[in-house]
Amino acid sequence: MLLTLALARVAYGGETSKSGAVATFHAAPKPLPAGAVTGDWPCLLGPNHNQTSPETHLLRRFPPGGPKLVWEVGKGEGYAAPAVVGDRLVLFHRVQDEEVIECLNALDGERFWRFSYPTAYQDRYGYCNGPRSSPVIGKNAVFAIGAEGKLHCLDLKTGNVLWERDLLRDYKLSQNFFGVGSTPLLDGDRLIVNVGAPGGPCAIALDVRSGKQLWGSGDQWGPSYASPVPAVLHGRKRVLVFAGGESRPPAGGLLCIDPVTGRIDFTFPWRGNRRESVNASSPVVIGNQVFISECYGAGGVMLDVADDMQAKPLWTNPNFGTHFMSAVAQDGYLYGVDGHGPDDAFLVCAECKTGKEVWRTQPEWKETMPSPDGPRQLTMGTYRCWLTPVDGRCLCLGEFGHLLWIELSPRGYKELDRTWLFAGGETWTPPVLSKGLLYVCQNARDAARRTGPRLLCYDLRAP
Numbered sequence: 368m369l370l371t372l373a374l375a376r377v378a379y380g381g382e383t384s385k386s387g388a389v390a391t392f393h394a395a396p397k398p399l400p401a402g403a404v405t406g407d408w409p410c411l412l413g414p415n416h417n418q419t420s421p422e423t424h425l426l427r428r429f430p431p432g433g434p435k436l437v438w439e440v441g442k443g444e445g446y447a448a449p450a451v452v453g454d455r456l457v458l459f460h461r462v463q464d465e466e467v468i469e470c471l472n473a474l475d476g477e478r479f480w481r482f483s484y485p486t487a488y489q490d491r492y493g494y495c496n497g498p499r500s501s502p503v504i505g506k507n508a509v510f511a512i513g514a515e516g517k518l519h520c521l522d523l524k525t526g527n528v529l530w531e532r533d534l535l536r537d538y539k540l541s542q543n544f545f546g547v548g549s550t551p552l553l554d555g556d557r558l559i560v561n562v563g564a565p566g567g568p569c570a571i572a573l574d575v576r577s578g579k580q581l582w583g584s585g586d587q588w589g590p591s592y593a594s595p596v597p598a599v600l601h602g603r604k605r606v607l608v609f610a611g612g613e614s615r616p617p618a619g620g621l622l623c624i625d626p627v628t629g630r631i632d633f634t635f636p637w638r639g640n641r642r643e644s645v646n647a648s649s650p651v652v653i654g655n656q657v658f659i660s661e662c663y664g665a666g667g668v669m670l671d672v673a674d675d676m677q678a679k680p681l682w683t684n685p686n687f688g689t690h691f692m693s694a695v696a697q698d699g700y701l702y703g704v705d706g707h708g709p710d711d712a713f714l715v716c717a718e719c720k721t722g723k724e725v726w727r728t729q730p731e732w733k734e735t736m737p738s739p740d741g742p743r744q745l746t747m748g749t750y751r752c753w754l755t756p757v758d759g760r761c762l763c764l765g766e767f768g769h770l771l772w773i774e775l776s777p778r779g780y781k782e783l784d785r786t787w788l789f790a791g792g793e794t795w796t797p798p799v800l801s802k803g804l805l806y807v808c809q810n811a812r813d814a815a816r817r818t819g820p821r822l823l824c825y826d827l828r829a830p
Contacts (some may be wrong), residue, residue, distance in 0.1 A: 377766060390440040396826035400424040403828070405802040407452045411501040411550040412649060412797065413755075416596045418693055420757040420800045424829045433786035434825040437804065438476035442820050443467065445497025446793075446810060447511075449822060451801040452504040455479065457522060458822055459511050461486060461497035466513040468502065473801065475611050476479025476824065480526030488514040488546055494793075495810070499548030500593060503558075508568025510558055511650040514546030518560075520578060520779070530578035538564035538571075543590055543612040544645055552595040554606060554626045557581060561608050563590030570595065570624060570698060572610045578683055582629030585610070588619045590646035592691060597626075600655050600672045609659050611638045615703035619646045621659050623676065632676035647691040651701070653719055656681065658696070662688035662707050669722060682722035689717055691795065695754050695761075695775070700725065702754060702761075702775050716777055728780045736790060737815055753797045764798045764807065767791065788823065790815040803828035 392437040399405065403424035412418045414607040426434060443462035450457045456473040459466070465483040472479065490496050502511040506628055508529060509521045516534035522525065534540060534547065552559040557572040567645060568583025588610035595608045606626045611619015618769050619638035637659055638646060643755070644663030657678070658669035666685035687694075687705050690712075694703030699719050706712040706725070716725040731748035756775065758777040763771040768791050770784040789809050796808035805825040 390438050390471065390478070392438045392477075393436045393473050394826075396435070396437050396474070397828045397830060399803055400829050403803065404446065406469065407504075408502040408799045408801040409450050409452050410553065411448055411503075411594050412596070412693060413800070416552075416594075417651060418650075418695060418753065418797060420755060422803065423758050425758045425803060425827050426829055427772075428784050429712055429770070429786040430770075431432060432806065433788055434827055437474075437824040437826050439823045440476050442808070442822050443497060444495040444820070445499070446495070446796050446808070447498045448501040448796050448808065449503045449799050449806050450502045450509075451799060451806070452523070455504070456806070457502045457504060457509050457511075458497050459500075460501045461495075461514075466498060466517070468509065468511050468521060468526070470523070473804065473824075482519070482526045482528070483519055484513075484517060484519075486513060486515055486517075490545060491542075492545065493653070494545070499545060500548045503551055503553050505553040506556075508575065510551055510553065510575075512547055512549075512551060512560070516540060516549070517546045518578070520549075520575070522804060529576075532573070532578050534560070534562055538562050538568075540564060540590070544643065545592070547590065548592040548647075549590055550594040552597065552606060554597055557626060558595070559595045559606050559608070559626065561590050561593070561595055561610055563610060563612060565589075569610050570606075570622060570629075572626065572629060582639050584624050584629040584631050585622050585634070587634065589614050591619060592645055593649045596650050598623075598650075598652040598657070600676065601674050603676070605632065607650040607652070607657060609637075609650050610648050613645075615642060616640075617644050618640055621650065621657065621670070621678075623672070623678065624697065633670075633672075633678045635659075635670060635678055635680075637661070637665055639665050639666055648689040649693045651694050651696055653696045656719075658694060658701060660687060660689040660694065660703070662690040662705070664688075666705075667694075667717075667722070669719070684717060684722040684724070685716055686724065687722070690751060691751050692751060692753050692797070695756055697775050700775075701779050704751055712750040712752075712766075714749060714752075716775075725777045726779050730780060730782065732785075734787065751795060755800065757799060757800060760798070761803075762798065764794060766794050768794050768809065769811075770807070777826060787812040788825075789818070800827070
């Protein structure tokens, strides 16, 4: 029996009060090892915008029972990943009838400040009513977009509002499938947002000091759930926006934009043909090539960008269709999760040059779960997982709370170590790694320990 059949969705908010997060501190992390490379994680997909981390000197093996828990804090609804800069961590979630932005101490979870505002958003598909868009830290500020399109810029030190925008009102948007969910991109003094206004603009740049629009680009496609990413193509700085949300007929694709002027170099249509499909996986930049992918029919395509900044498909692969997790590129190969999931979610390796599939697997294993009728044997696996290449290996956060060290290689899938952090589904939020500490969002109740949704901080530092 798959874990999806055993772990029913449970209402959120068990350990999160009306006032928001109250942290429980367990134990101080180990000192950083001498020579360790560390850094911040200021936005979705990390400092390199590709879910890779430059950190070094991490644990090679998990201790019995898993990595040491440093602190934890109950959280409300939402799939937003935290952002970390210095000693400040920003958590964005929904508590009862409010969307809440909280700034916590990254080392012990103690709260610096809390900001909230009312929300009435209701998810049409019954998943959760919290934010999907992750907060972004930069310019001594926090930028966060809620499920109803409320965009706030807050002072990182105090939490005071610097400016705010109502994107649904300002751009006459209607609710997308799961509300507003694309994480913005901070690019210099501009905040790039995939707003997807009817008739345009598709993407906008806002001044980070005032929130005023600097430019608007594109008029074809609605808002997606993919985050814009920066790129340097033939020595020129660009922003890539993979757009496309709810529309009849379904439409979407990639825009390559000059971030200073908003001028579009090229657009490339790419979207599944199902009405209830979205583009949710962020573009992957590999030199002067860009990989985009979706899991509702079209699959993946590698675009080759020429010196005149025009793009043509190098190859397509309908069987490399990523859902909301982003593929990673390493040593000439792409690794990612193909499929809508969880039962059809496969780890796949493909050649970057040709798109040819090298291997495909669905890692699974047996776990014992307690129940009122006695222990039960369940089949579990990685399924819709996140891959984070770091320290010469790859961290893999599985859909049901497993954490693995794996090796990414064209020779085949190789598990190096595995532990089970919690028995909860919907572990769809990417992990965050900063200064040897791993932050994981538990988005559903732990069926074994009966703990509600939490943000957990683990010590991943090597001895």
